[in-house]
Amino acid sequence: MKPNRFSVIGFDSAWTDKPKAPGAVCVIRSNSDGKLIYSEPQLASFAQALDIIHDEQKRTELCLVGIDQPTIVPNLNSLRPVDRIAGSLVSWIGGGVQPANRSKIGMFDDAAPIWKFKEALGAIEDPEAARAASAGLYIMEVFPALALAGLNSAFCDRLKGPRYNPQRRKTFQLTHWHDVIETIRRFGTLAAIEQIEDWCNANRSLPLPRKADQDKLDAMICALVGMHWLTAPREQSMMIGDLESGYMIAPAIDGVHDRIVAKAREIGVPVDGRAQR
Template structure:
């Protein structure tokens, strides 16, 4: 089973991409990448998951948007449950400039056989897609009191916060189930010396988190995950806070 994490560029930016392979009860990284064009991103998916290949794709973007205006139910629920961690998400509606791109991306995945999976039978092979949101997942998986603020601010501050995420991934994801096999130097954080380099690394780490959320959802289902919303309203899958 493969798990694809996509930190989708909602408008004109690059998309962070991660592919994890589950075998021998462990996860390992097959690829960690960035692509600008949607066509290149879809080709990357095709190369890693040819038709009939079991895989789950976890996308950080609103791929189901039923509302013309206002805010989707899952977006409201992120603020209800995770607002105190500063982990509420931006509202999505059909009037937003990114809406057509993110909707079309979800449809493209469906045409490749990846069905939406707001419910799932754990550890069964298939081709699935889900919507995810890294911030609340990071808060819960790493038991934080607030999000890591690597999205905005000065370069040094963002690099410091992103370095914390890098270290949490190395220290904690290998201890969870399913465990991620990962080396301390899978990304060289010392080479980040510009906002462009930082953004590329940020996209890659976010995509890795997305892929891990997908693996965690497939492995545990609703036993250890929270589903905000449903197929009709749109939904976001978030790992439960660890005991």
């Protein structure tokens, strides 16, 4: 008998499959008593992530993978429509959206690891169906930068997005790292994830975070987004785009931002399955 009610796996894939620059995986589980627990984020390649996910399938009936990488990329060049919409908000808060198209060798060409990963995973890609499911393996695309804007209203203002990537030495700010950790602490505590404060305390005390630390942090954010998608009221999340041209799932606790709505209306892309008027 499988004891856990569901497992959410957050996977910051790093987009390519370089042994010296792996991604990271974090797991949040709901056990038979409904309590939420997490497994320490760990560095992982695509193959290692597959092993972790398959192990989680042995523990639970329902398993959702939230991956920080485009999972549907039909366009040969330029950006996907969902990238343009997300970019309208992320650029406003001071970040950026990396274009996803099939011309990016090693990321989205026919031989890219993401397609081999999805094939080996064999998950259903239908976020709305995942919310209604009691069993099965599902996958959905998430974007930590967009998620943070939905989790913390202080980030969702002109040039107020956190600069917490330690690899970008010119823009990285330790106070912003602390702000992201506190956002995770607050959100995780409200969700009653057991002992998440321990992880937050350990990461807040890092004197100089490394890129690997940020990968683990993003994996935690991916897992939190997946948990929120499954458990929170539907109106507190948004699905930008569709399953044909690409999409993203993100929290929208205060409602879908006006910039998202305006850009979606401009280029004719649905938000939450509806055309914007």
